[in-house]
Amino acid sequence: MASAETFVFYIAQKVLEKLGSLTFQEARLIWGAESDLRRLEKTLSTIKAVLLDAEEQQVHNQELTVWLGQLKEVFYDAQDVLDEFECEALRRQVVETQGSTTRKVRRFFSSSNPLLFRTKMAHKVKEIRALLDKVAADRAKFHLSERSDDRHVVRGREMSYSFVQASDVIGRDQDKENIVEHLMDPSDGQSISVVPVVGIGGLGKTALAKLVFNDERVIEHFELKCWVCVSDEFVLKQLLVKIIKSITSENRSDLDEEQLQVLLRNNLDGKKFLIVLDDVWNEDRGKWIELRNLLMGGANGSKILVTTRSPTIASMMGTMSPFNLEGLLHQDCLSLFIKWAFDEGKERQHINLVEIGDAIVKKCKGVPLAVKSLGSLLYSKLDERDWLFVRDNEMWKLNRKEGDILSVLQLSYNQMPYYLKQCFALLSLLPKDYNFNTFDLIPYWMANGLLQSPNENQQPEDVGNQYIDGLYSRCFLEDYIDLGFMRAFKIHDLAHDLALSSAQSECLIINCQVQNIPKKVWHLSYTDNTWHNENVLKCLQKSKSLRTILFTVEGVGPSTKSFVDLCLSKFRYLRVLDLSDSSFEVLPSSIGTMKHLRLLDLTNNCRIHKLPNSICKLQNLQTLKLHGCEKIEELPKDIRYLIRLRTFSITTKQKCLPRCSNSLRALGLFNCGNLESLVETMQVCTSLRFLLIVNCGGLTSLPPTLKFLTMLEALGIENCEKLDLTEMEDNQDDFPTSLRSLRFTGLPQLVAMPNWIKHSAKSLQILDIQSCPNLTTLPEWLVNLESLRQLTILNCHKLSCLSKGKLCLPALRSFRIAECPELIRRCQPEIGEDWHKIAHASEIYLDYKRIK
Known part of the structure; x- marks a missing residue:
């Protein structure tokens, strides 16, 4: 699996990029520390050259792992220090461009004495350089070789769709027929039957269940159909919310458990239904019986289809013998491999590669995900040596209980460029079966500085889409939909396991089982209400270097201002602060001191009335999400000072919105019922690429300035x-x-x-x-x-x-x-x-x- 310390090479590269950027060159000329910065850059370049070799060799050398961990800490500290130079440069830029005619702006952005800032930063740079020199001195004893990372993202063919195409699922026709027959059998003696499908990860249980779910005979046979992804957590309320949402398309997480039960019974009463419970892990029979009893109100002939990796769960839940899904036949596997490894018909031109592919397929033991992963890895590669490398790789010597599938995915992971690896690892902070979309994910990557492009003119959102396509081409993503302007998808369960492994010490998921938060954790997410757990709060206070805090479960967010105060006072280097579904009433004015913050999410806070104007001091802020904050009376008047803001979503009671910065790329207006005009807002947003206006009943027209939005x-x-x-309609040519x-x-x-x-x-x-x-x-x-x-x-x-x-x-x-x-x-x-x-x-x- 992944090494104990990862991404060190990539972090070093990002620090070097920042040192060489035009913005930073200007900043360091103004604020000094030139000599120490040059020495820092030189030492960093020397170390970076051997980091790839070090990350690979650490598997056999624990001392090397410790050394890499020390380097990573210094690199992150260096990023924070260099960011402070940029923050000050941005502050000066606002004052110079916005405040040339008014002292008010200068007072709003007043800072410490420039001489004191220069002295403080010179001291910090010297401290970082000394730390790096000290750690770097140990590299000689490891005898490391210089290497470069020349891998790049290879985009696969376009294979996007909104559901499973029958033609893309090979070798499962008979399995589908057998399950459909069971679902439509009225004579099994059960009022509600449970049909379990069991098999190892990557075998295609979910794809098979989707084939059945979308079969025309099944659609006509059942009055009601419902699909629920269960995954690791088997919490009754969350499951009830998911089932009701699937049936009614409404999110009722605002209801308590008793209200949800009544609503579910009303929707199922007397109807013949099919419910798919996909990817069940719960072995607690009591929890299953509790849910089953709530599903007994349907008509005779109703069915529940369960997919699981566990024979124990299949036996516990099923009212019939489990349907054991077997591996694909070799010929079906080979057909699937060819479909992913070659453009249609091109395999006939490369018989030698097909022969090697045949040997590779035999090693996959009939697991479709393994076959697709390796096929996509070799797509567009015509050099026989690449194919022989996969066939003869040492991964096949490893024994893993998932039929070697994690080893196969590890090979695809190892072939990824380093910048894509870190993006992939951060997906581990979101729960399994999480519905990703580009408008949520790309700003999250961007906030952590993970998007890089050889083309300076390329927009970071476009780079992010290329990264997503790169992960999809490696079969790490599923349920992938390309809507042109947006991509939506989930991460495959086994790929999620791999992401967890690759993230290791950098990321931590907080739940009721967590007893300790390591000091080296930089990113964490909450999956339940443990945000107010005293032990967790005590541990949090030791983690001063946090860069990401996420609340990932719908309806779960902090309800007290004290948690927010802790975040703002302790975690000065936060890049991402997700407070979605929170219910505190006041955002502290100290938010204005969080100068490193790139993403702030207050989505669906139903109690907050206004934001402090100090939020407009966050010149690094790239994403601000306020949709669903239905009590906000008005936005801060100085919102235009957010000169790096790219994504902005709003719910407000205002009739007219204030002017925004021309840096804006995506604007979403939701439930702004009083909104009458967009003229001032759109006045300078000439770089806007995405505009969404939803439930704005008072809006009568779009501003004439829309014709200037050529992007x-x-x-x-x-x-x-x-x-x-x-x-x-006037001046249509514009x-x-x-x-x-x-x-x-x-x-x-x-x-x-x-x-x-x-x-x-x-x-x-x-x-x-x-x-x-x-x-x-x-x-x-x-x-x-x-x-x-x-x-x-x-x-x-x-x-x-x-x-x-x-x-x-x-x-x-x-x-x-x-x-x-x-x-x-x-x-x-x-x-x-x-x-x-x-x-x-x-x-x-x-x-x-x-x-x-």
Whole structure:
């Protein structure tokens, strides 16, 4: 498994990058310490050259592991010191640009005497340099070799989809038929039957369950279907919330357990249902019986399908013999391997590689995840030596209880570049089955300084998307959906285990079992209410170097100001502070002293009324999340001073929002019912790439300045009853031409599609129109959307045809129409007047049923 100390090479590289950056060069000329900084840089470069060798050799040398741990601490301390130079440079930048005409700004950003700052920083740099010299002196005794990291992210082929495609699951047809037969059997003598599927990790239990869940016969047989990922925790309330959310699409975590039980019984009463409990680990029979009793209100013939790795659990929960999932046959494994290792048909040109691949597949023992992982690892590699390296690797000598699958994944992990390894490791802080999306994950990586690009002009959000694609191409991710402007996914259970192993001493998940928090922990997350546990709080006070605090379970967050006070007083170097689902009333004004903070999340705090204006002193802040804070009266008036803010989500009672910084890239407005104008907010946001406006009932129009957002890629507008989108029809030639995704939902004022959309004809890939009751026609220029690959139209009853003229969308792959009676009639296969316009799409749904 992963080495005891990891990422040391990468952290050293990040410190060197910071020392060489233009921002820092300017800062150190102003604030001095030039000589010590040059010596620090020289020592660091010398050490970095041998770190890759050191990280590899430490497996056999505990003393080397200790040395690397000492280096890592010094490197992190160096990052913090160098950050202080940048913070001061940013403060000066705000004063110079915003405060040239007013003393008020200068007073707001007043700091200590420049001479004192210079003296203090010179002392800190000297201290760091001395520490590094002391630790570095020991490197000679380890006889390390110089090496460089020349690995890079290889992007795999596009294989994204929103559910399991039958064609992508090989060798499970008979298994599917057997399970479907059990689910539809009315004569098994049980009012509610439990069908267990058991097998080792990576065997494809979840993929098989999804095939069954989406089978047309199953869909028609059951009145109600529900999918719940259970994973490690088997907490009744959390399971009830998940089941109800799957059935009703509503999150009712605000209800207590008794209310949830009543709501569940009401939803299941008398209905024949299918519930899938995926990835069950709980062996406590009492907990299972407690849940089972709540599910007994359904009609006869209801079924529960359980997937688990444990035969004990399968036997405990099942009302029939467990369905033991076996490994794939060799020929099926080879077919799967070829599908992932070659572009279609290209394997015929490389018979020698197929022969080596055959030997590799035999070692995978029928485990599909192992086969896919190694196939994707070798994709696009045509040098025979790469294939022989995998076939003859020492990992096959290791014996692991998961059928060597973790060793296989470890090989894929080892081949990753170091910057991607650390991003992957931080995923371990989120629980298994966590629903990731790029708008949450990429700012988290960015806040910890993990995104790097050889191209200075490349946006960090684009780099983050490339990292996610890199993890997906290695089969570490599942349920992967590429929406163009956003990716959504989960991390595979076994990949999560690997991430936990690779994170090791850097990351810690806090729960009721944790008795001690090591001093070297830099990132931690809470999975329950232990944030107020006295022992945990006492241990936290010893961990002064924390960079990340996360609350990862929906509905669980700190409720007292004392916990926030502890965070702000003890953890001065925090980069990420996630206080989502909290319920304290006041955010202390001392938040303004957290100058290293990059991400602050107050999502769904239902009690806070306002934010202190001191928050506007956080010049390093990149992400601020305030959506769901429904009692906020107004935003701080100096919000424009956040000159590095890139992602901003808001819920507020204001009629007009204050002006934001032109650094903004993503803006989300949620439940701002009083909002009437966006003119001032959008005045300088010319670099905006994503704009989402949801439930803003008072908004009547979008500002004319929208036409200057030439970088806008995604626009979503939902449930804005008064919004008239046709008011911007003047000067249409000035409207954005870079839109890739457009979503209109719940817009009663929308009678016809705005003409300004046609200027994105070459770029628009996704068009989603829902619940626009007065929309009567689609425009003739629809035919010009040459890049459109996904078209969705739902609940637009007055819409009678796709377009009056000829419609040919050459890139169209997914076409969905529902609750549009006349349009559905015209799109009927073969016989509908509009069928020929969409027949070339590879995926067609009419009234939620897949036609093609």
